Amino acid sequence: MTRGSPRVQPFNPEKREYDAFEQALLNDWQHDLPLVERPFAVMAEKLGVSEDTVIEALQALQEEGVISRVGATIKPGSVGAGTLAAMSVPEQDLERVAALVSARPEVNHNYEREHEFNLWFVATAPDEQHLAEALAVMEQETGYPLLDLRLMYDYHLDLGFDIQWSQNATKS
Amino acid sequence: MVTERDKELIGALQKGLPLVRRPYAALGERVGMGEQEVLRRLADLRAKGVIRRHGVIVRHHELGYRANAMSVWAIPDERIDDLGEQLAGEPGVTLCYRRRTAPPAWPYNLYCMIHGQDREAVLARRRELAEKYGLDQWAHRVLFSGRRFKQRGAWYRPPQPAPEKAEVRHG
Incomplete structure (x- = not known):
């Protein structure tokens, strides 16, 4: 497989198409990143491109936001403390409350969902006490109580996300 | 056993x-650790299952998976582990959790996330799974996502400030 420098362009999900090299980068390296001094060189060899091509493509995809990061997911509960929380917020107040919640460094995901409990967020902290304090502060700042829905068991093995390119890669 | 040094490394990552x-x-430089020590610790954390997945982490929405539904059920305690394990192995299920309930407002204990290109695809897959395992005999809800106010990886250590991605509407 040969290819030139990765394109860096404003991301438009309606227009974006991924070439075979990018598809391989996105789908085939979601786990078992090589644990060697130069992991991108190992990937490059398998993909038939140069090490710098891999690095530049990953940088571009990360810049676009398609890749959140090249990193690790941690087994819940093994490091620090975390929870899923939900709030019921009147629609006219949702933007304000969501902004207050998002501003907390402990919050990594924060979504609106279609339910009476319409704001859902995940919070993680170095320890239980820090997490409890952060949740209490969020209730105080926003003026709404939250549901603290602690994880009891994670059934999923997290093998990554199998992207169905035939349906998604080429959009009109 | 996850040591303090391991936690520093996870924090840097x-x-x-x-x-x-x-x-x-470069990662080791952030925490005063040599390259070989970083490699050794990461291999150990992977082997122990503390690091579940180490690689490219993609965003579903940006890849065209615009709809995602959190499906929840109130499953009796004696059935939940069996059903949760089977559901977790089904294609299209990206997360599957048991969580504490908050009755009466929130009686649901089994959570399953399904991503798809649109609502119809997600609902069709959910219906298949519910029928296969008889899940909808118990109380259930489907919560599609609306606005995404924030999305990034979890931070286990106090972080340096960084710009966040702008809000995106989807679902």
Whole structure:
């Protein structure tokens, strides 16, 4: 497989198409990143491109936001403390409350969902006490109580996300 | 056993690996750890299952998976582990959790996330799974996502400030 420098362009999900090299980068390296001094060189060899091509493509995809990061997911509960929380917020107040919640460094995901409990967020902290304090502060700042829905068991093995390119890669 | 040094390393990794030729050396520099020690500790954390997945972490929405539904059920305690394990192995299920309930407002204990290109695809897959395992005999809800106010990896250590991605509407 040969290819030139990765394109860096404003991301438009309606227009974006991924070439075979990018598809391989996105789908085939979601786990078992090589644990060697130069992991991108190992990937490059398998993909038939140069090490710098891999690095530049990953940088571009990360810049676009398609890749959140090249990193690790941690087994819940093994490091620090975390929870899923939900709030019921009147629609006219949702933007304000969501902004207050998002501003907390402990919050990594924060979504609106279609339910009476319409704001859902995940919070993680170095320890239980820090997490409890952060949740209490969020209730105080926003003026709404939250549901603290602690994880009891994670059934999923997290093998990554199998992207169905035939349906998604080429959009009109 | 996860040591303090391991936690420092995980903390340094939480925003991602530096995209340079020797990323583990660069990562180690953030926490005063040599390249070989970083490699040894990461291999150990992977072997122990503390690191579940180490690689490219994609965003579903940006890849065209615009709809995602959190499906929840109130499953009796004696059935939940069996059903949760089977559901977790089904294609299209990206997360599957048991969580504490908050009755009466929130009696649901089994959570399953399904991503798809649109609502119809997600609902069709959910219906298949519910029928296969008889899940909808118990109380259930489907919560599609609306606005995404924030999305990044979890931070296990106090982080350095960084710009966040702008809000995106989807679902």
